[in-house]
Amino acid sequence: MLMEVNDLHVSYGAIRALTGISCTLDxxxxxxxxxxxxxxxxxxxxxxxxxxxPAKGSITFKNMDLTKMPPHKIVAxxxxxxxxxxxxxxxxSVMENLEMGAxxxxxxxxxxxxxxxxxxxxxxxxxxxxxxxxTLSGGEQQMLAMxxxxxxxxxxxxxxxxxxxxxxxxxxxxxxxxxxxxxxxTTIMLVEQNAHMALSIADxxxxxxxxxxxxxxxxxxxxxxxxxxxxxxxxx
Amino acid sequence: MFxxxxxxxxxLGSVYALIALGYTMVYGIIQLIxxxxxxxxxxxxxxxxxxxxxxxxxxxxxxTVAMLVCMVLGVxxxxxxxxxxxxxxxxxxxxxxxxxxxxxxxxxMLWKGPQPVGxxxxxxxxxxxIGPIEVSKVQLIILATSAILMAVLNYIIKYVKIxxxxxxxxxxxxxxxxMGININRVISFTFAIGSALAAAAGVLVxxxxxxxxxxxxxxxxxxxxCAAVLGGIGSIPxxxxxxxxxxxxxxxxxxxxxxxxxxxxxFTLLIIVLLFKPTGLLGKPIQRKV
Numbered sequence: 001m002l003m004e005v006n007d008l009h010v011s012y013g014a015i016r017a018l019t020g021i022s023c024t025l026d027x028x029x030x031x032x033x034x035x036x037x038x039x040x041x042x043x044x045x046x047x048x049x050x051x052x053x054p055a056k057g058s059i060t061f062k063n064m065d066l067t068k069m070p071p072h073k074i075v076a077x078x079x080x081x082x083x084x085x086x087x088x089x090x091x092x093s094v095m096e097n098l099e100m101g102a103x104x105x106x107x108x109x110x111x112x113x114x115x116x117x118x119x120x121x122x123x124x125x126x127x128x129x130x131x132x133x134x135t136l137s138g139g140e141q142q143m144l145a146m147x148x149x150x151x152x153x154x155x156x157x158x159x160x161x162x163x164x165x166x167x168x169x170x171x172x173x174x175x176x177x178x179x180x181x182x183x184x185x186t187t188i189m190l191v192e193q194n195a196h197m198a199l200s201i202a203d204x205x206x207x208x209x210x211x212x213x214x215x216x217x218x219x220x221x222x223x224x225x226x227x228x229x230x231x232x233x234x235x236x
Numbered sequence: 237m238f239x240x241x242x243x244x245x246x247x248l249g250s251v252y253a254l255i256a257l258g259y260t261m262v263y264g265i266i267q268l269i270x271x272x273x274x275x276x277x278x279x280x281x282x283x284x285x286x287x288x289x290x291x292x293x294x295x296x297x298x299x300t301v302a303m304l305v306c307m308v309l310g311v312x313x314x315x316x317x318x319x320x321x322x323x324x325x326x327x328x329x330x331x332x333x334x335x336x337x338x339x340x341x342x343x344x345m346l347w348k349g350p351q352p353v354g355x356x357x358x359x360x361x362x363x364x365x366i367g368p369i370e371v372s373k374v375q376l377i378i379l380a381t382s383a384i385l386m387a388v389l390n391y392i393i394k395y396v397k398i399x400x401x402x403x404x405x406x407x408x409x410x411x412x413x414x415m416g417i418n419i420n421r422v423i424s425f426t427f428a429i430g431s432a433l434a435a436a437a438g439v440l441v442x443x444x445x446x447x448x449x450x451x452x453x454x455x456x457x458x459x460x461x462c463a464a465v466l467g468g469i470g471s472i473p474x475x476x477x478x479x480x481x482x483x484x485x486x487x488x489x490x491x492x493x494x495x496x497x498x499x500x501x502x503f504t505l506l507i508i509v510l511l512f513k514p515t516g517l518l519g520k521p522i523q524r525k526v
Binding site: 049050051070071072076080081087089090091092096099100101103104148152 | 397400401403404407408410411412413414415416417418419
């Protein structure tokens, strides 16, 4: 097991956002966290990345307890995140955004290699490398955010709502790219409201409701589960 | 006469700009008005005087040492007065800043007394004539030093890794830490750079007016703060422009006979500019975070 989240409790003041989330991530997997707005999906990812400190519980990644580490050390340990809403640095160029993604790395040659890989995967980013990130379209910003996360050469990539606000065609393209990133050796944890897309590429999934895991299992089984179909796949 | 006033205004304005940069950079990253920044400028001036009078050093060594002293002071100030309050309300940090400001003023008065201290002449007072304009050697040194420091800052922000990290952190604090940027280190660096620039301004002003005083940072700090807001708080080119703009306007105002009201000019200008451009000259419309 690569990462284990155990009994995670997170509160924002008096509001309890997570009330005991446990999940695991094996090397090479795509794991999806699905659920409605406010179920705690984003909070879970932000806690893994160290932006939020939990009230209780642990996150173990390769014998390290991530809950005791600041965000920048977690990135250096091999976990990068594509945050919700893409969050590119709007007043920096595409190139500078990518450089920021490689902030923890020292070897110039290896960084250059990662950059070439990112440009190979997202040719449009290379065409626009001198453009300010804030002027890119939504789809391009999503690609930039993903490329930027890849620049740290992560072992685990956390993706928060990659489909948000994108046209259906683009959503398909983004999910194909996610699958491809996974095939080249990056373990992926994916948070999505678009449960249909998420379950179509994930190996396993967890269904979150009001801060708890209510269902979990193989993605294919969940996609056929009566309850999931009704609540999250919009079927009756 | 007009050209002459422009030169005098640029001299004063470049000093305001140096101080204003510290306000704007700190605000850009942690949204704090560092009200003790004027005191850093004052302590820089005293460090310069001390180097000259007690250790007999020249201009270059004095200004360098003053900058180094204030770098350390700025970093310590952030650690002691602001970092523990990072997660509290912005008002708490602001009050702490005002407290730090009062503390530093009084600490200096305790050490040196409340009276102004003379700044010995370190640069001979040669005067050059360029057509109808008179420029003193001190003015030239102020202009050149400010220009060099601002060029260096610009280079750091644009091309050096930690400078880029500063920009990233000022655009999106959380996401910057998701890149693996150590935000605490960026904040310390920001305080160090801002304080060094303020110290340089302090030494330059001390040299220009031949005197330094424990309360010199109050008005200079307020005006530089106006310059930063005028230019658009958080914007580095804005602080430079705002400082120059303010310096020239103030000098023009004095030349026009309003010397009694010279300190009011900055604040009047600030009100006028903010009425028409609420985010300052180069400030951006307030961004909504999606």
